[in-house]
Amino acid sequence: MSEGFGLVVRFTLRDEKAAAEFDELCSRTLEGIKADEPGTLAYVTHTPEGEPLVRVFYELYTDRAAFDAHEEQPHTKHFLAEREQYLAGVEVTFLDAIAGKVAVQQ
Structure with missing residues (x-):
């Protein structure tokens, strides 16, 4: 399975207030991802x-x-610039697909 590029990111948030604000930032970012x-x-x-x-x-x-x-989208750049204030830590794992099922885009 040579197609596809993936990653898993684990964010640890500072506290409950930071978690709520981070979730709102994510929600706004997702709007741009879905649209563009x-x-x-x-x-x-x-x-x-x-x-x-x-x-x-x-x-x-x-x-x-x-x-x-x-990564070049304005909504992603905004997310990357704003997220740090909410975080206690971040771990990124890039993934190479070797097998699986991916939904077909139409």
């Missing part, structure tokens, strides 16, 4: 059970170029 990024196949935020101050993002793009285009 045809190469973004999945962009999903999760809260792990029992970890209320953690957010895990799963991102899947058609290819590396689609990820690079995502």
Whole structure:
């Protein structure tokens, strides 16, 4: 499975207030992703059970170029500039697909 480029990002937030504000920032950012990024196949935020101050993002793009285009969008640049004030830590894992099923874009 050579197509697709993905990553998982784990954000640890400073406190409950920071978590609420971070979630609002994510919501606004997602509006731009949904409207302007045809190469973004999945962009999903999760809260792990029992970890209320953690957010895990799963991102899947058609290819590396689609990820690079995502990074250049104004809504993404805004998110990257604003997120630091809410964070206690961040871990990024880039993923190479070796097998799986991906929904077909129409």
